[in-house]
Amino acid sequence: MCAFAVGDMKGVPPENDPNKRKDAETRPLNPQLAEIASNGTPGKSWSxxxxxxxxxxxxxxxxxxxxxxxxxxxxxxxxxxxxxxxxxxxxxxxxxxxxxxxxxxxxxxxxxxxxxxxxxxxxxxxxxxxxxxxxxxxxxxxxxxxxxxxxxxxxxxxxxxxxxxxxxxxxxxxxxxQGKLDRRTVIVGGGALADPVLRELAAQDDGDLRILGVFDDRTDERSPDMVAGYPKLGTVDDLVAFARHTRIDLVIFTLPISAEARLLQMLRKLWVLPIDIRLAAHTNKLRFRPRSYSYIGDVPVIDVFDKPIADWDVVVKNVFDRVVGALCLLLASPIMALVAIAVKLDSPGPVFFKQRRHGFNNEVIEVYKFRSMFTDQLDPQAVKQVTRHDPRVTRVGRIIRKTSLDELPQLFNVVLEGSLSLVGPRPHAIVCRAADKLYDEVVDGYFARHRVKPGITGWAQINGWRGETDTPEKIQKRVEHDLYYIENWSILFDIYILAMTPFALIKAENAY
Known part of the structure; x- marks a missing residue:
């Protein structure tokens, strides 16, 4: 796997306009992509x-x-x-x-x-x-x-x-x-170099590779609308938006290694996605030793990025989450009952509170919490972060927020819905801000933390980066720790983080 520096992707040309980064994530799909995305595409696949x-x-x-x-x-x-x-x-x-x-x-x-x-x-x-x-x-x-x-x-x-x-x-x-064994694939880079790659991939008889089309930023005669019978679907920014609406498993670049600047610029946009990225090698004049390549059928490729936590790792982590999560839910049920009673007696309103947050691959999920604010001052969108002595927070709310007891209902997200993991990057509210800027405008590569399922606790939290993120430096550090966790995940790492979480909660430096 190709290694890049966390946060700024060392070696990749910076993109100075934060609005351009945001547009790549939120831009609407063109009609052709929208039709493909809505055409009965399976949401989940079998490895x-x-x-x-x-x-x-x-x-x-x-x-x-x-x-x-x-x-x-x-x-x-x-x-x-x-x-x-x-x-x-x-x-x-x-x-x-x-x-x-x-x-x-x-x-x-x-x-x-x-x-x-x-x-x-x-x-x-x-x-x-x-x-x-x-x-x-x-x-x-x-x-x-x-x-x-x-x-x-x-x-x-x-x-x-x-x-x-x-x-x-x-x-x-x-x-x-049902399409659940298809490896849904797109080609980045059209023209003469893409043609032989597409023909060779299409000629494979195992039937697992499903090529959706071609994406290319070029709009001149070097990038025609059809390549080897496959349509050009849009630009790389369109591909990022497309990957947020439908499942894509594999991206194959057909650019020559000599086009380094163009290749890195595209990689910088795509590395935030939970997909495998490969560089087709059979058209490159520069040859490496055979063991340097992996193969998709008979096509040699260079591994650039691997989807984190894939294949059996997904199974192991899901089983761990459900089994250990159910045990935690059982052990925590008496405490949760007491907290629910305290919340109800302290102020009128519901016991639970649901907040929309970013989950895996930027999908919007609803996360459960104990209500810690007065009912008439709830902030479902988290437009304003909770600060020290925040008047919106109830008396019981201050205690359960300080001790993170308000997060215990998220065990329902883990055990019953599967939208959260026990350990992972904490899910942030959709419009969370640091210093009046959205997180993705502050941190380059912010959306890369969504390549795995978010968690109740994480590497950032046990290292002190929890609670209020009122400065760009705080959210930068949190994202750096999240990306370190993603790149170094193991089940033992999860167990260690879970074991250290109670000690991190005792400090509770930034939680209000």
Whole structure:
């Protein structure tokens, strides 16, 4: 992954007009893009890596259970239970997964067409048994294992793999039909260089890449309206706005490396998006070692940016959020009940308060909080930040804001809605300001913090950057910490931040 300095993207030409940055995020879509965005596009996708991983796990456990079940049926009643059978069953089931992986039988295109690859699947399973028989022969272990057990497991295993692969194929085809396995792709840079890339990508037969069109800032004859049958959809600014309305998974640049200034200028606009960015390399005269490239089909590309927290990381983080969040919600429920009673007794009005904030990929979400202000002075848009001795805040409100108890209802966002994570960049209100300027006008690259799901607590908060952001320096530091968290995320990092959060709340330096 290409590394750029946090905040100012070192090496990228600065764009001095903050309004231009804002327009790229909020500009309306042209009719062509609006039609594509509203044309039944799936909001969420399934990662092919996760689908293949689930298929591996499924096959391992099915083969394992089949071997154990046959041993229980045939071996145990006659010879009793033996640890050797269970160890051999687990080892051979794992070897089967490795063999099928080595034969390339977990690719999405293969999972969609099991009958076409049936002989290779049978060959992989047969190879495992041939290897097992060879080990039994050379180590003279033939008397230790039942031949009926081996033969029965081999036949039943073939049947299980056949049924399982046909079932997986039905699921994968359905996901493909729904567009949830498509890798939605756009090309940046039209003209002669884009033409061979588009033709080569379109010629791939795995069907996972769905090319939407071409974006290019040039408006002269070097960038025609159609390239290899794909339409030019707009400029790079249009692409940023488009990515906020529909799912885009991959951006491929077809610019030569020699066009460094133009390339960096475009990257500076796109790096804030939660997408993979690649630079097509097969048209460049400058050649690197083969290991320097990754490949999309047969097209060599250079990895520029990777979508943060992708594939299995998304699964792990979501499971962690739901399980640990539910536990936290259960443990915090007595405290939440007491806070709710205190809020209700302190001033008239509802107990809870909903505020619209920016979530993942700039989508607007509603975040739950305990009401801490007088009902007639609520500020749903957070036009004015809460300051020390703010008269809008109730007596109970001062306490729960100082201790962050007002944030506890956001556990509902985590556990029930999934719009928040336990750990991540804190979600800011849509019109939050620092020194009378919107955050994105103060901090270059501000929207990059929305490449991941926001959280109840975060790296910035445990480092003291919470509460009022009345100066540009405060919001700058908060965003720097948020971007550091995104680039260095791990589940252990999340656990550390959660563990340190109570100690950070004790200080409560900037929370009013």
């Amino acid at each position: 092919p890596v996760v689908v293949a991983g689930l298929a591996r796990l499924c096959e391992f456990f099915l083969l394992l259970m089949a071997g154990v079940a046959i041993a229980e049926w045939h071996v145990v009643p006659v010879w009793g239970r033996s640890l050797d059978y269970y160890l051999a069953t687990a080892a051979m089931a794992a070897m089967a997964v490795v063999a099928l992986q080595a034969l390339g039988l977990y690719a999405t295109s293969v999972l969609r067409a099991p009958i076409r690859h049936g002989l290779k699947i049978a060959a992989g399973w047969s190879t495992v048994f041939a290897l097992a028989l060879a080990i039994l022969f050379f180590f003279q272990l033939g008397g230790s294992f039942s031949r009926i057990w081996l033969l029965s497991w081999y036949v039943v295993g073939l049947a299980i793999l056949a049924v399982e692969r046909l079932t997986v194929a039905m699921i994968v085809r359905r996901l493909t039909h």
